[in-house]
Each structure stands twice: as C-alpha cells, then as structure tokens.
Amino acid sequence: MSDYSIAVIPGDGIGPAVTSASEETVAAVADRFGFSVETTAFDWGTERYLDRGAMMPDDGLDRLAEFDAVFLGAVGHPDVPDHVTLHGLLLPIRKGFDQYICKRPNVLFDGIESPLRGYEGGDIDFVVYRENTEGEYADIGGREHAGFDHETAVQSALFTWRGTERIVRAAFEAATERAGTLTSVTKSNAQAHSMVFWDDVVAEVGEEYPEVSVERILVDAAAMDLIRRPDEFDVLVASNLFGDVLTDVGAQVTGSMGLAPSGNIHPGEAYPSMFEPVHGSAPDIVGEGVANPLAAVLSWSMLFEDLGEDDAAAALWNAVADQLADASAPRTPDLGGDAGTEAVVADLRD
Amino acid sequence: MSDYSIAVIPGDGIGPAVTSASEETVAAVADRFGFSVETTAFDWGTERYLDRGAMMPDDGLDRLAEFDAVFLGAVGHPDVPDHVTLHGLLLPIRKGFDQYICKRPNVLFDGIESPLRGYEGGDIDFVVYRENTEGEYADIGGREHAGFDHETAVQSALFTWRGTERIVRAAFEAATERAGTLTSVTKSNAQAHSMVFWDDVVAEVGEEYPEVSVERILVDAAAMDLIRRPDEFDVLVASNLFGDVLTDVGAQVTGSMGLAPSGNIHPGEAYPSMFEPVHGSAPDIVGEGVANPLAAVLSWSMLFEDLGEDDAAAALWNAVADQLADASAPRTPDLGGDAGTEAVVADLRD
Ligand SMILES: CC(C)[C@H](C(=O)O)[C@@H](O)C(=O)O
Ligand SMILES: CC(C)[C@H](C(=O)O)[C@@H](O)C(=O)O
Numbered sequence: 001m002s003d004y005s006i007a008v009i010p011g012d013g014i015g016p017a018v019t020s021a022s023e024e025t026v027a028a029v030a031d032r033f034g035f036s037v038e039t040t041a042f043d044w045g046t047e048r049y050l051d052r053g054a055m056m057p058d059d060g061l062d063r064l065a066e067f068d069a070v071f072l073g074a075v076g077h078p079d080v081p082d083h084v085t086l087h088g089l090l091l092p093i094r095k096g097f098d099q100y101i102c103k104r105p106n107v108l109f110d111g112i113e114s115p116l117r118g119y120e121g122g123d124i125d126f127v128v129y130r131e132n133t134e135g136e137y138a139d140i141g142g143r144e145h146a147g148f149d150h151e152t153a154v155q156s157a158l159f160t161w162r163g164t165e166r167i168v169r170a171a172f173e174a175a176t177e178r179a180g181t182l183t184s185v186t187k188s189n190a191q192a193h194s195m196v197f198w199d200d201v202v203a204e205v206g207e208e209y210p211e212v213s214v215e216r217i218l219v220d221a222a223a224m225d226l227i228r229r230p231d232e233f234d235v236l237v238a239s240n241l242f243g244d245v246l247t248d249v250g251a252q253v254t255g256s257m258g259l260a261p262s263g264n265i266h267p268g269e270a271y272p273s274m275f276e277p278v279h280g281s282a283p284d285i286v287g288e289g290v291a292n293p294l295a296a297v298l299s300w301s302m303l304f305e306d307l308g309e310d311d312a313a314a315a316l317w318n319a320v321a322d323q324l325a326d327a328s329a330p331r332t333p334d335l336g337g338d339a340g341t342e343a344v345v346a347d348l349r350d
Numbered sequence: 351m352s353d354y355s356i357a358v359i360p361g362d363g364i365g366p367a368v369t370s371a372s373e374e375t376v377a378a379v380a381d382r383f384g385f386s387v388e389t390t391a392f393d394w395g396t397e398r399y400l401d402r403g404a405m406m407p408d409d410g411l412d413r414l415a416e417f418d419a420v421f422l423g424a425v426g427h428p429d430v431p432d433h434v435t436l437h438g439l440l441l442p443i444r445k446g447f448d449q450y451i452c453k454r455p456n457v458l459f460d461g462i463e464s465p466l467r468g469y470e471g472g473d474i475d476f477v478v479y480r481e482n483t484e485g486e487y488a489d490i491g492g493r494e495h496a497g498f499d500h501e502t503a504v505q506s507a508l509f510t511w512r513g514t515e516r517i518v519r520a521a522f523e524a525a526t527e528r529a530g531t532l533t534s535v536t537k538s539n540a541q542a543h544s545m546v547f548w549d550d551v552v553a554e555v556g557e558e559y560p561e562v563s564v565e566r567i568l569v570d571a572a573a574m575d576l577i578r579r580p581d582e583f584d585v586l587v588a589s590n591l592f593g594d595v596l597t598d599v600g601a602q603v604t605g606s607m608g609l610a611p612s613g614n615i616h617p618g619e620a621y622p623s624m625f626e627p628v629h630g631s632a633p634d635i636v637g638e639g640v641a642n643p644l645a646a647v648l649s650w651s652m653l654f655e656d657l658g659e660d661d662a663a664a665a666l667w668n669a670v671a672d673q674l675a676d677a678s679a680p681r682t683p684d685l686g687g688d689a690g691t692e693a694v695v696a697d698l699r700d
Contacts, residue, residue: 082539141543151511155544161501189432193491194505220598248570
C-alpha cells in the first residue's frame with residue numbers, strides 16, 4: 001500500500017474552507033483504492049504576512065520539496081496588494097519547482113447550465129496547457145524617472161526555446177491522447193518578437209506529431225471563439241498570460257469558477273507538482289459557509305492522477321460529475337443552489 | 351456648408367465590400383445635414399504588398415496627413431503573415447498619427463440576441479478606452495542564439511507616464527459624461543513593473559475626478575465578468591493588449607463582430623483620426639456578398655462625431671439601431687438572416 005505525503009497550504013479567504021472540505025472526501029477515496037494520504041498543513045498566507053512580514057518562511061520551498069505533491073487552497077487578501085501576496089507564495093512555488101505545465105480542464109458537466117445560449121451539459125470539454133514559468137510573467141522590468149513627466153515603465157516578456165518547447169510538447173502529447181487537434185494561441189500580428197518565436201517552436205515540435213492537426217489563433221479571436229464555438233476546442237496551448245485569460249473565460253462558459261481545477265505540474269521526480277482550484281480567495285463570501293468545494297475536489301482528482309492513482313482520480317472526478325448531474329443534490333449558490341460547503345461534500349461522500 | 355475630405359483605405363478581404371456599401375449611406379446622410387464628404391480611395395493593402403513589396407508607399411502617412419479623417423475597411427490576407435500586413439499598414443498609422451485613444455463602444459442593440467442567456471437588446475452598453483500607441487504592442491524586443499537550444503526571445507512592453515496618463519484621462523472624461531464609473535483593467539498581481547505603474551497613474555489622474563468612482567479589475571477577471579455581468583460595465587480603460595482582447599469579448603457578447611465599430615483617435619488637429627470596423631478581412635466569406643456592412647456604417651458615425659457633426663453621427667447610428675430593432679428588416683447571415691451586404695445598406699438608406 002502506497003503512502004503519499006501531501007503538503008497542504010489552505011491559504012487565504014475561502015481557501016481553508018474548500019481545502020478542509022475537500023480533504024474529507026479525499027481520505028475516503030484513497031482508503032477505498034488502497035492507499036493513504038498523509039497531509040501536512042502549512043499556515044502560510046496573508047495572515048502570516050501581516051504578522052511576520054512574509055507569506056512563507058525563507059526555507060519554504062525546501063520544506064515543500066520533501067512532499068509528493070502540494071495542494072493549495074487560495075491566495076489573496078483585500079488588505080494587501082495582490083502583487084505582494086502572489087509574488088510571496090503562489091508564483092515562487094510555480095517557478096521554484098519548475099512547474100512549467102499549468103493544466104486546466106474546462107468541462108461543462110451534465111446538469112450545469114452554461115451562461116451561453118444553446119450549450120448543454122456535456123457540450124464543452126477542452127483543456128488548456130498554459131506555460132507557467134516564464135513569458136509575460138517574467139519578473140523583468142522596472143521604472144525610471146519617478147515623479148517626472150517622462151517616467152517610464154518597462155515589463156519584458158521572456159520566451160526561451162526550452163521553456164516554450166516543453167509546454168508545446170506537453171500539449172501535443174495531450175492532443176495525441178485526446179481528439180488529435182491542437183490550438184496554439186498567439187498574438188503574432190502585434191507581438192512579432194515573442195509570438196513569431198512561439199509559432200516557430202510550434203511548427204518545429206509539430207513535425208514530430210504529423211497526426212495532430214494544428215490550428216493557430218490570435219488571442220483576441222480565441223477569447224471570442226471560446227464564447228462563439230467553445231464546443232470545437234480540444235487542446236489549447238498558450239503563454240502564461242494568454243492562458244491565464246483564456247482559462248478564466250473557459251471557467252465562465254463552463255458554468256462556474258467554482259468548478260475549475262488546475263494543476264501546476266513539473267513532470268518528473270525533481271520537484272513536487274501543485275494543485276489548486278482556479279478560483280481566488282473570494283473575500284466577499286468568507287465565513288458564510290457557502291464556498292463551492294468542488295473545484296478543490298477536482299483539483300485533488302488531478303493530484304491523484306499525477307501520483308499515478310488513476311482509478312482514485314477517476315472516482316473522485318466521477319463523484320463530482322454524478323453529483324452535478326443529479327438535480328436533487330445539494331448545490332452552492334454559485335451554481336444556483338442554496339446549500340453550504342459542508343452539505344456538498346457530505347453528499348459527495350455518500 | 352462644410353466640406354470634409356476623407357481618406358478611404360478599403361484594404362483586404364471584405365474591406366472593400368463593407369467600405370463601398372457604407373459609403374453609399376454616408377453620402378446621403380451628409381447631404382441631409384448640410385455638409386459634404388469627399389472621399390479619396392487608396393488602394394493600399396496586401397495586393398499592393400504582393401505586387402510591389404509594400405502595403406503602402408513610403409510617403410503613405412504624409413499623404414494621409416492632409417485629410418480630415420481616415421476610414422479603413424480591413425487588413426489581413428491568408429497568404430501573408432499577419433505581422434507583415436499589420437506592421438505595414440494599420441499599426442504604423444495608429445502610431446504615426448499618435449492615435450492614442452482606441453474607442454470601442456459595445457452595445458447590445460434592440461433586436462439583437464446576445465449569445466449570453468438572460469440578456470436582451472438594450473441590456474449591455476459599455477465603451478472601452480484602449481491605449482493605442484504603446485504598451486504590449488511596442489516594437490521592442492528580439493531573438494538571440496537562433497538555432498541553438500538556448501535561443502531566447504524577449505518582447506518588452508513600454509508604458510510611459512504621458513502615454514498612460516492621456517488614455518486614462520480620456521476615459522475619466524468619458525466616465526463623467528456617462529454613468530460616472532470607470533473600470534481600470536490591469537494585471538498588477540503578475541506584472542508588477544508595468545501594471546502597478548498603470549495603477550499609480552489611475553490613482554493620480556483619479557484625484558482630479560472625485561465624482562467618478564473607480565473600480566480596478568484584473569484582466570482575467572475582466573474577461574470573465576464581461577461574460578458574467580456585462581450589463582454592469584460603463585467605461586473601461588485598458589492597455590493596448592488587454593483592450594484588444596476585451597473588445598473582442600465585448601463584440602461577441604453584444605451579438606456580433608459585424609456590429610462593432612472603432613475609432614483610433616488623435617484628439618486635436620495635428621493628425622487625422624482613423625475609423626474602422628473591429629472585424630478583420632474575413633477571407634472565408636470574401637466575394638459572397640454577405641459581409642455585414644453595419645460595423646462600417648457605425649464606424650462612419652464615429653467619424654462624423656469626431657468631425658463635430660454630431661447630428662449626422664446620431665442619425666447614422668440611429669438608422670442602424672432602428673434597422674436592427676425591426677425584425678422584418680434584412681440581415682446578413684452573421685445576425686441570423688440571409689440578406690446580402692447591398693440589401694442591408696439599401697434598406698438603411700430608405
Ligand atoms: C493570482 C494570479 C497571479 C494567477 C495568475 O495570473 O496566474 C491566477 O489568476 C491564476 O490564474 O492562477
Ligand atoms: C489586427 C490587429 C493588429 C489589431 C490589434 O490587435 O490591434 C486588431 O485585433 C484590432 O483589435 O484592431
């Protein structure tokens with residue numbers, strides 16, 4: 001029997017609520033499939049920052065490195081600027097553990113109504129492979145001439161061949177296992193330095209995957225088409241920023257941010273991967289007991305898959321899908337119901 | 351009686367069709383309001399590039415500079431990479447004439463069905479003020495180590511205080527004339543160099559507009575919220591890239607790319623402003639006679655407004671709105687009808 005040790009960072013806002021709710025479900029499923037999950041909680045986040053000046057300790061990454069995977073609830077706090085909280089916790093883990101694949105499935109589950117007319121549960125099912133360590137999120141830039149009329153800021157996006165090639169390859173691999181089509185999102189018409197480079201990488205890697213048909217699309221058209229024809233997408237690959245925007249559009253058209261899971265994946269043994277719901281800390285509903293725990297549960301499913309526990313991953317995923325398909329099951333308010341977080345996970349366990 | 355001379359660049363694909371169709375309407379309206387519009391056509395575009403190696407002549411900008419305004423149909427051609435066509439025509443005009451305001455109204459007209467459930471004609475009406483001369487579209491960057499594993503591309507976004515301040519100010523001015531709320535779109539959590547700078551500009555300019563209430567939103571959340579609650583937006587201000595993506599989302603949720611006009615505006619007399627439909631050259635429907643001319647007509651309305659011919663601008667805008675509200679009027683296929691370009695403008699003239 002395998003024993004996995006998982007680092008859990010509940011984080012800010014509704015993070016702790018969705019984390020603890022989802023953990024209950026997870027333990028039961030692990031047990032059923034003959035393995036155990038030992039979680040270690042880290043109280044890192046904005047409370048710690050406000051108390052002690054740092055979101056996590058200096059040796060934070062070293063401490064996480066021991067674990068088989070990391071689960072993160074949410075980060076972000078109304079009292080502290082986002083660039084402080086995110087650069088203090090989420091982004092350093094993604095970068096420090098070289099989690100270069102941000103994998104985000106977008107599924108319109110049976111029983112869920114899309115905000116788009118004409119789409120029913122089951123109609124939308126695509127996955128975004130988002131580059132997660134460089135691109136437009138590179139911490140390169142600065143400001144000069146502060147306080148003068150000619151003050152200027154520069155923010156540089158960095159694309160390495162290796163960094164681009166590996167996310168593009170991961171997306172091609174995914175396409176071979178799915179419907180065999182890959183949509184590469186760029187903005188080559190306006191950002192000729194970075195995005196033509198990206199196109200070149202896609203063309204070169206694509207030669208190794210003659211069976212995958214590749215579509216190129218501009219990010220503005222992609223955002224539009226995720227509203228106009230979301231059912232036609234299968235695998236998308238995009239830069240860090242473009243992936244960020246498009247996965248939020250994807251979460252929205254598939255019915256709720258409360259159902260969107262994600263994995264920040266470093267394939268291989270060198271570092272743990274990190275799984276987190278796409279939603280934020282939602283300060284507006286903290287303490288009301290109504291946060292939707294399902295994005296967290298689905299993120300655990302992705303975590304199990306990463307551990308190689310495919311059956312448990314599928315069981316967890318299907319439990320969520322079955323619950324959503326059941327019109328009489330409890331739902332949180334974001335899905336039009338009036339149930340609380342606990343009622344949803346209690347029903348899931350049954 | 352004023353006489354205006356307008357440079358007209360029909361451009362590529364469906365550009366010529368929507369341009370000539372819209373011109374018919376325009377002449378009649380001008381006549382009715384006691385002014386005349388003399389148009390001079392320039393055959394610049396991809397055909398010219400394929401023939402003679404350049405999208406426009408070397409002195410292209412000088413020749414346009416004489417005119418009171420420029421009307422552009424569309425640019426882009428399947429046989430030539432977009433970064434060639436756009437950097438050869440559209441982007442040099444925007445930058446060379448310092449057209450720093452890209453103004454894009456997004457209106458769900460009466461009679462138009464949004465792809466979003468629950469929204470009816472009249473429910474959505476916001477305008478995006480997009481920075482149009484710098485930001486992520488700055489032509490700064492390059493590639494090194496070509497052909498080696500460590501090949502790297504850099505693309506730098508440039509934000510000047512002046513460049514940011516003037517678009518932000520234009521948006522605040524617009525907000526004072528509309529509902530008094532301004533939404534500033536950033537990505538300050540991940541792009542701390544440029545976007546915190548942007549936030550600082552918004553805060554400083556905002557001090558001069560205490561009557562305007564300012565909301566800050568991250569670009570990913572904005573894309574989501576334009577789907578989730580598009581009726582709540584009034585004036586948005588965004589960088590060049592963010593504005594590009596969000597206006598395509600806006601065009602989509604308001605029913606059709608075929609209805610989205612835009613102005614590339616240089617306020618003041620130094621340079622002409624340029625008006626163009628947001629849609630592209632649509633190579634897939636070229637020659638079929640079904641391109642929707644209404645985005646072009648609405649762009650002429652914005653052009654008239656820019657000339658100070660507010661009554662004619664309103665007449666043109668209202669003619670489109672009235673036609674759309676009339677279920678028996680002809681519509682192009684993108685709006686669910688089966689009429690052609692000519693039938694739509696013929697009906698508009700009546
Ligand atoms: C919180 C923020 C830095 C983050 C991102 O932009 O990556 C979030 O939006 C996400 O998508 O995970
Ligand atoms: C064609 C392209 C360069 C252009 C842009 O990105 O500005 C277009 O998408 C637009 O929105 O006008």
